[in-house]
Amino acid sequence: xxxxxxxxxxxxxxxxxxxxxxxxxxxxxxxxxxxxxxxxxxxxxxxxxxxxxxxxxxxxxxxxxxxxxxxxxxxxxxxxxxxxxxxxxxxxxxxxxxxxxxxxxxxxxxxxxxxxxxxxxxxxxxxxxxxxxxxxxxxxxxxxxxxxxxxxxxxxxxxxxxxxxxxxxxxxxxxxxxxxxxxxxxxxxxxxxxxxxxxxxxxxxxxxxxxxxxxxxxxxxxxxxxxxxxxxxxxxxxxxxxxxxxxxxxxxxxxxxxxxxxxxxxxxxxxxxxxxxxxxxxxxxxxxxxxxxxxxxxxxxxxxxxxxxxxxxxxxxxxxxxxxxxxxxxxxxxxxxxxxxxxxxxxxxxxxxxxxxxxxxxxxxxxxxxxxxxxxxxxxxxxxxxxxx
Numbered sequence: 001x002x003x004x005x006x007x008x009x010x011x012x013x014x015x016x017x018x019x020x021x022x023x024x025x026x027x028x029x030x031x032x033x034x035x036x037x038x039x040x041x042x043x044x045x046x047x048x049x050x051x052x053x054x055x056x057x058x059x060x061x062x063x064x065x066x067x068x069x070x071x072x073x074x075x076x077x078x079x080x081x082x083x084x085x086x087x088x089x090x091x092x093x094x095x096x097x098x099x100x101x102x103x104x105x106x107x108x109x110x111x112x113x114x115x116x117x118x119x120x121x122x123x124x125x126x127x128x129x130x131x132x133x134x135x136x137x138x139x140x141x142x143x144x145x146x147x148x149x150x151x152x153x154x155x156x157x158x159x160x161x162x163x164x165x166x167x168x169x170x171x172x173x174x175x176x177x178x179x180x181x182x183x184x185x186x187x188x189x190x191x192x193x194x195x196x197x198x199x200x201x202x203x204x205x206x207x208x209x210x211x212x213x214x215x216x217x218x219x220x221x222x223x224x225x226x227x228x229x230x231x232x233x234x235x236x237x238x239x240x241x242x243x244x245x246x247x248x249x250x251x252x253x254x255x256x257x258x259x260x261x262x263x264x265x266x267x268x269x270x271x272x273x274x275x276x277x278x279x280x281x282x283x284x285x286x287x288x289x290x291x292x293x294x295x296x297x298x299x300x301x302x303x304x305x306x307x308x309x310x311x312x313x314x315x316x317x318x319x320x321x322x323x324x325x326x327x328x329x330x331x332x333x334x335x336x337x338x339x340x341x342x343x344x345x346x347x348x349x350x351x352x353x354x355x356x357x358x359x360x361x362x363x364x365x366x367x368x369x370x371x372x373x374x375x376x377x378x379x380x381x382x383x384x385x386x387x388x389x
Contacts, residue, residue, distance in 0.1 A: 083387055093111060111380055129144050151175060154171045251291075335362060
């Protein structure tokens with residue numbers, strides 16, 4: 001293995017990186033731990049086939065003998081478990097510009113990831129939060145810290161076998177409820193008109209659990225060599241999160257039943273901007289999402305903090321991406337696929353870093369053309385390989 005390949009391999013085994021409001025050009029290659037394991041070789045648990053004396057096997061028994069050998073191979077294959085293996089990871093978080101003035105604003109996004117929980121290469125946590133309101137940065141930071149601790153405790157204390165997925169999902173919901181309750185009792189963070197979205201991704205073996213509230217989104221771009229009508233298809237897109245906005249019928253129904261109203265802001269005599277959740281009885285600023293942490297006043301008219309959870313089995317290597325709604329409001333998911341396809345698979349950390357930066361920059365360029373856009377832009381981009389445990 002060349003020195004360059006060794007350097008690339010080092011990046012994979014980093015134990016933990018924690019970033020709250022990270023700098024735009026954070027270099028995650030500075031914190032490295034090398035942890036070489038032989039389990040990357042899928043043959044290391046296989047026994048050598050027994051030697052057979054050919055003159056003891058008659059022609060009529062050859063078929064039977066082959067069947068027995070095939071059954072043995074099938075049994076050995078089933079005993080091997082596929083597990084995800086993080087090869088490269090890139091993060092970006094850049095503050096948006098204030099509406100109309102285009103001056104730099106405070107970055108209210110927060111992100112976090114932790115790799116190799118319990119020293120298991122396949123057990124990983126990723127979190128991305130998009131804060132809003134005057135206290136949005138504080139809310140997103142607090143929620144990230146609390147949720148990362150809660151999920152980490154769950155993984156360290158619970159058996160993450162596939163049969164335990166249902167219990168894991170239940171525990172994730174409990175963590176979200178706990179954070180919402182704690183936020184309501186804090187004296188140093190005013191959540192009256194401030195809150196945050198939250199996206200959580202948990203991986204173990206070849207399983208992926210995604211839980212989210214708000215409009216921050218999660219996708220998995222799974223590598224595929226099948227052809228489609230447009231030619232070679234190298235990535236298959238799987239959406240792993242739901243956008244909780246007033247446009248979704250089931251979300252707006254809950255809001256209206258609990259005394260809320262859904263309307264645009266008014267400027268002059270015209271309605272403008274996205275749909276917002278407001279109150280019929282009192283004047284509140286309104287929010288563009290229907291699920292969040294915080295947002296105390298909006299909670300009175302149907303905003304909730306219960307996540308929707310999706311489970312996904314990773315069958316092929318590919319890209320995992322957690323991105324704020326501000327990115328995918330500006331560029332289409334097909335644009336991201338266009339950026340990622342030529343680098344599948346990425347052969348260096350620098351290439352993945354460059355792709356993450358390109359996604360952010362394309363979104364920002366389009367936002368600059370709209371004077372009322374002021375969002376921050378954050379993403380976590382991960383390349384996952386599959387390995388045999």
